[in-house]
Amino acid sequence: MDQTRNDADVAFIKALAELLNDNELSELSVKREYGENDSLNVRVSKMVAQQFVTAAPAPQSAPVPAHAPQAAAPASDAGATADPAQHPGAVTSPMVGTVYMAPEPGSANFVSIGDQVSEGDTLLIIEAMKTMNHIPAPRAGVVKRILVADGSPVEYGAPLMIIE
Numbered sequence: 001m002d003q004t005r006n007d008a009d010v011a012f013i014k015a016l017a018e019l020l021n022d023n024e025l026s027e028l029s030v031k032r033e034y035g036e037n038d039s040l041n042v043r044v045s046k047m048v049a050q051q052f053v054t055a056a057p058a059p060q061s062a063p064v065p066a067h068a069p070q071a072a073a074p075a076s077d078a079g080a081t082a083d084p085a086q087h088p089g090a091v092t093s094p095m096v097g098t099v100y101m102a103p104e105p106g107s108a109n110f111v112s113i114g115d116q117v118s119e120g121d122t123l124l125i126i127e128a129m130k131t132m133n134h135i136p137a138p139r140a141g142v143v144k145r146i147l148v149a150d151g152s153p154v155e156y157g158a159p160l161m162i163i164e
Contacts, residue, residue, distance in 0.1 A: 009040055016044045026096075026155065084147050084159040091138060091161050093154045097128035101150040109150075111161075115143045123161060126154065137163060 009032075016028055027045035034040065084090055101109040101124050110122050117123065117137045126133045141163040148160050 005034075012040075013042055013044065016042060084145065084162060085157070087159070087162050089141065089144065089162045089164040090159045091123060091135070091163055093126060093156060093158045093160055094135065095126055095128050095133065096156050097126040097133070097154060099148045099150065099152050099154055099160070100125040100127060100132070101146075101148075111143050111146075113143055113146060117141060117143060117163060124148075135160065139163060 012032065016030060019025070019028065027043070029043045030041075032040040032042070085092065103110070103125070110124055111117060118140045119137055121137045122134045123137050123143075124135050126135055143161060144164050145162040146160075147162070148154060148158075154160065
């Protein structure tokens with residue numbers, strides 16, 4: 001590879017990074033063909049700081065909206081961690097998409113805090129590229145925390161809920 005092409009590739013990658021920031025994208029992937037057996041594959045991505053909002057449980061007399069994130073009472077045991085993604089019972093997103101807590105609008109959520117789930121039970125749906133992907137429980141247990149709201153976007157690896 002000659003120096004001119006190398007400089008052009010570096011400029012191209014910098015331009016992609018600027019495009020990523022200017023358009024508030026989290027990832028961009030491009031393949032640049034130079035010839036039959038010569039190409040440049042570039043994937044530019046940035047880490048987006050995750051903010052998790054948890055709300056105190058609503059009083060028994062007031063219903064909780066289906067789209068609101070749910071939170072369990074503060075855990076006082078040693079297994080509780082500040083970062084939900086590091087919790088041993090964390091269920092993380094296997095893809096980028098939009099979360100749906102119920103099978104269809106207006107119906108009951110798949111799970112709620114305190115529900116007992118078996119391995120393979122559907123916890124929620126993540127829509128990615130117009131495909132509804134059912135996210136199964138990786139293990140049996142009790143849903144302790146729900147960390148996402150209905151209709152919210154999620155990134156790959158983002159914690160969705162805690163099952164203990």
